[in-house]
Amino acid sequence: MPRSARTHERAAGALYLSTHATSVLAVVAYDAGVPALGVLLEVALALGCLGTGVLLLVLLRHHGQARALTFALLRTLEAAVITAGTLPMLALAWGGPAAAGLGDTLVDLHTAAFLVGQGLVISVNTIVLGWLLVDADVIPRALGVLGVAAGVVVLGSNTAQMLGLVPQGGVVAGICAVPVFAFEIWWAVLLLTRGLRPRGHALQGDVVTAPSPAHADAAPTRRHP
Numbered sequence: 001m002p003r004s005a006r007t008h009e010r011a012a013g014a015l016y017l018s019t020h021a022t023s024v025l026a027v028v029a030y031d032a033g034v035p036a037l038g039v040l041l042e043v044a045l046a047l048g049c050l051g052t053g054v055l056l057l058v059l060l061r062h063h064g065q066a067r068a069l070t071f072a073l074l075r076t077l078e079a080a081v082i083t084a085g086t087l088p089m090l091a092l093a094w095g096g097p098a099a100a101g102l103g104d105t106l107v108d109l110h111t112a113a114f115l116v117g118q119g120l121v122i123s124v125n126t127i128v129l130g131w132l133l134v135d136a137d138v139i140p141r142a143l144g145v146l147g148v149a150a151g152v153v154v155l156g157s158n159t160a161q162m163l164g165l166v167p168q169g170g171v172v173a174g175i176c177a178v179p180v181f182a183f184e185i186w187w188a189v190l191l192l193t194r195g196l197r198p199r200g201h202a203l204q205g206d207v208v209t210a211p212s213p214a215h216a217d218a219a220p221t222r223r224h225p
Contacts, residue, residue, distance in 0.1 A: 005059065006195055012055040013191030016184055019048040023118070035093040039086040046079040053079075056129070059196060063136035067128055074125035078117050085113025115168065119158035126180055127151030138196040143186055150179035 022045040029038035053075025060068040088106035095102075130147020133139050157166070157176035166172045 008055050008059055009191045009195040012052050012059065013188045015048045015051045015055070016188035016191070019045055019052070020181075020184065022048060030089065035089045039090050039093065042082055042086045042089075046082040049075050049079040049082065060132055060136060063138065064132045067132040071125050071128045071132065074121055074128065078121040078125065081113050081117030081121060085110050085117060111168065115158060115162060119161070120155065122180070123151045123155035123158060125151075126154065126183065130183070136196075138198055139187075139190060143183070143190065146179065146186070147183045150183045154180050 022041045026038045026041035026045065029035070029041055053072040056075075057068050057072040060071075088109040092103060092106045126147055128151075130144045130149075130151060132144075133147060134141060134144035136144075153176050157173055160166045161168045161173055
């Protein structure tokens with residue numbers, strides 16, 4: 001595998017892990033009453049989403065160009081919605097007493113952006129990525145299948161939350177988010193440690209012996225009595 005491709009794989013894996021770290025830390029910052037820090041962390045989250053979209057487009061376009069491009073565009077949309085969702089929180093941080101009176105409304109706008117960006121959009125791009133990985137045959141098939149299934153579960157969960165059928169951020173939503181979390185962590189670790197490699201492909205450093213040209217081209221001789 002070219003060294004540049006391996007570098008892209010490791011970078012994508014690291015960015016996937018960074019999106020989980022920044023999303024969790026942003027929630028902690030908001031809950032601690034430090035919205036400005038939460039905004040910075042969510043901007044970092046958006047950049048991580050954008051970076052994974054670009055890198056996976058480069059790595060997977062030869063296995064399915066339309067789906068790889070679709071994933072990258074959806075990842076870009078997710079990053080845009082996340083960034084837009086930071087604006088009401090930034091207004092809450094900077095607005096003083098005037099913004100405090102609109103605090104609930106601004107928080108609701110941020111929650112809505114979370115539901116759309118890190119809920120509906122991420123579920124669709126996870127389905128697309130899982131589908132592409134299954135067909136590409138460069139990872140364990142179970143990982144791609146998990147991605148498709150996880151995306152479907154989260155799509156159903158977030159649609160139900162949007163329609164008011166289940167509480168937003170409740171127990172049901174948390175349980176439904178577990179498969180996507182498992183998929184992305186497994187995917188990130190695989191990118192960092194193994195990379196994309198067809199199943200059955202020899203590991204780097206394995207020695208494969210082949211007959212020498214002289215022996216391969218030599219014609220058998222017949223011994224006459």
